[in-house]
Amino acid sequence: MRSGEFYTTYRADMAIFETARARRILAAFLLVLFAVPLLGSSYWLDVLNRTAIAVVAAMGLNILTGFTGQISLGNAAFLAIGAYATAYLAGHGVPFVFVIPAAGLLTALAGMVFGFPSLRLKGLYLAMATLAAHFIVEFTVTHWDAVTGGVAGTSVPPPSLFGFALANDRTLAFLILPACIAHLWFAKNLFRTRVGKAFVAIRDQDISAEVMGVEVFRFKLLAFGVSSFYVGVAGSLLAYHARIISPENFPLSLAIDQLGMIIIGGLGSVLGSILGAIFLTLLPEVLRLLTSALSGQFPALIQLFAPLKLGVFGITIVLFLIFEPDGLAARWRRIRNWFRLYPFSY
């Protein structure tokens, strides 16, 4: 019977799976996950795809904000860059296998450009700079009609594989889910490497990191790049999923939503990004189901849905920050350990 975690080798400490059982459970989970697109209704498929995209975006933001400690309010803008790059390239007939990485790289470049002046700035100044980036990108997107289609927006052709168009949620899920899993896998491994550990060192104490030989400038820029790549890929998938994108798809509240995801899920945790994204994507759906179920008794609820959604979102964030600042990931770990170590938890 286990009573705690006792590693005797560094290898064991670094391992992604602590036990072979954990590996099997994950494999089973993935199998089930891929069965969903075959069976689910189109509504839940839509939710599944949106959740997976949100996971990628939240993971990207978490790399920057949670792991490297750089606050970004510009995530909606970076999503927009990825999405519009996709619309432009796909509109010119480039196949999606090139479009998605290209959108990621372009966004990474943009992220590094906006990150560049921010490298001198810390904390709240950085939040301001990225907020400004949001408004500047929004302005560009609305006014650069030739590329973005302006306020009216632009349409994205469906991705096609060997002449087979992935035009509905069911088929798209087989593009979005693997992409999501690949990015999570990369992130999980990133933080076992020198680069990932340098990010964490910068977050914990930038001056000590510098003293210990981490080139803060380079790694901060790299964090901006990697994070924006993720967000760009998410934006690209979002464009393929939404099919029509306009500036309205990328409001500031989207950036706040995503910060909410990593706060609720847990800053600096891969699992946290997943849980937070799932939580905040499902929250409005659950609310929608509840309001439509209760609308028989309370017809006024239908009109109150939008403010209700907003209010519940805000209250959730405030409550999490006050009562569970480490997020769902920490809660999950505690619950898991309680069961695993029961009854000798030392």
Place this chain on the structure above:
Amino acid sequence: MEFFLQLLLNGLVVGSIYSLVALGFVIIFKSSGILNFAQGEFLLLGGYVFLAISTAHAPIGAALLLTFGFSAILGIVLERLVLRPLIGEPIISVIMVTLGLSSVLRAIVQGIWGTDTRPMPSVFSLDPIRLGPLPIARGYLYSAACVAVLLVVLTLFFKYARPGIAMRATADSQQVALSMGISVRRIFALSWSIAAVVSAVGGILLATMRGGVDGSLAVLGLKVLPAVIVGGLDSIGGAILGGLLIGVLENLSGGYLDPVFGGGVKEVAPFVALVLILMVRPYGFFGKVRIERV
């Protein structure tokens, strides 16, 4: 030239309201180190509460007093319930909690008053008077005058009144202030209520200038950010000047560049200025220079 002067004047009038809201922002930041992203919602709530009371046939003076009372209590309650548990938490938590708060407040406003624009009873008559060659709406002039009076009063408050001095002491060093017998908690509460009240004034003035209240008032809470950065996050004089500068910049750039870009320059120009200022002088024109560089 006349066009330029007109833009300048409008900019100054709008800027004076920015100054007021920026002042509320800086008061909170100075005393407690919290960047309040819910400032715009204070503005919105002030506007709506005033509207609700004054449409209930209350005299304007009473409506104003009630609104200020409501805002002051709101500020104190929020500080006590939401912000105090987060003292000492990382900056991201504090930023997020004010963002969460802004969602909640906006939801409350939408839930009660809906999203349609509500017409505002005009406190001032809007027929223009001429200032030299320039026509200017009477309401604009009065609102600028109100703001000027309020700014002078607040400046004097910080300079001579005991609580004002205590607030400045707290801003300088909380530990020293505590050891001198100042209740830092009470100062935090006071700063939040002052910020809420001045924002409510800003909300009411802006709503009367526009002739109506709707959710777009809250956007002002974000526009104030460039103003406080330009002035310096911890400088009261800087906030006033920053607000005026941003108001003027917004109007001038909107007036001259909108034809070039086809609209919307007004919204983005303050943020371009924000980025430039951050790159050149992150602590603004009057902020305390803290060398904190990596």
